[in-house]
Amino acid sequence: MTYRYILFYKPYGVLSQFTKDTPTQSTLKNFIEIPDVYPVGRLDWDSEGLLLLTNNGQLQHRLSNPRFGHERTYWVQVERIPDAAALTQLQQGVTIQDYRTRPTLVQLLPTEPSLPERDPPIRFRKNVPTAWLEMTLTEGKNRQVRRMTAAVGFPTLRLVRISIAQLNLNKLQPGQWRELTSSELQLLVNLAFAGGRRLKK
Template sequence: MPKHRYIVFYKPYGVLSQFSKDTPNQSTLQDYISVPDVYPVGRLDSDSEGLLLLTNHGQLQHKLCHPRFGHHRTYWVQVERVPNMDALDKLEQGVVIKNYRTQPAKVKLLSQEPLLPERIPPIRFRKNVPTSWLEITLTEGKNRQVRRMTASVGFPTLRLVRIQIAHLKLDTLQVGEWRDLTPEEVKLLQKLVFLK
């Protein structure tokens, strides 16, 4: 039986969460990861950055992607302007996007900008519009959900970085780097998925 591989990758901005190239100039996982037969668990849009889990363990991948399986995903989100308590409460309780009410989320306004590498290209800076950072933890992952949530309460997302999936974190990974999970991380991941 082939050995299962579990990889975490710090996906850069502008990279598609797939290995196939639709156009020659498009940046995909193929440009960074040379491990055969691993596939992303879920996805990050090309304009989002951060932690991506890849594996060749089909059953685990299927379970983690199933909507009924609610594992935590945490994001640092730079938004236009500074959300008030009303907006933060709405995000926490769930907002309606595309006829769907999002599940309750954990949301906090960060007191300072998180330590992140510069984005290439940088976000569009507007001198008269302040920005702020939120930490948002979801238990679901619908298409462009975080961006739609912040827009629905009037604070559009400028930059989105996933920093954690369940117990897996970016930690010391640099943009464009990947590593295998440690045996302990694999054990925790399997326990989370198969005992839930």
């Protein structure tokens, strides 16, 4: 069996699955015509950015299992300008529902990051400023980033995952995908199986 490792820039409004729940929904099938690959983790339909897909079930399990937490970094546009207290709360962990998040790397970006325009764009409100955060998590609870920023009073307007471990968007545009390079794959193998069994490539 030949294993495939795909990096995909998921656009806004696309489900992280190949099957449709309704006839009008866009799914991965609209962009990727490779049989039997599946996403490692997921991005919500209203989130954008990097998605890793593979047909290697061993790697998929290792990276998806919360016990093997790996870094995922997001650029997050929020409503209003977070103050130091809110940033500290996010960094130390916040309670969402009945769960307290792990410590998170968070910084306020000095300028808006260079990203493709979202389609459709976020709702513009002249009297409400926005800011961009860079957040790095090692866990992936359901809608976690959105719930974290809402918990400290700064709702998320736009969410873009820019990296998974050492993998990043680079020159990919929304809707585009590419295969991992051999060096990228080796780094991913080292991360996923550090101190454990080696992955069959």
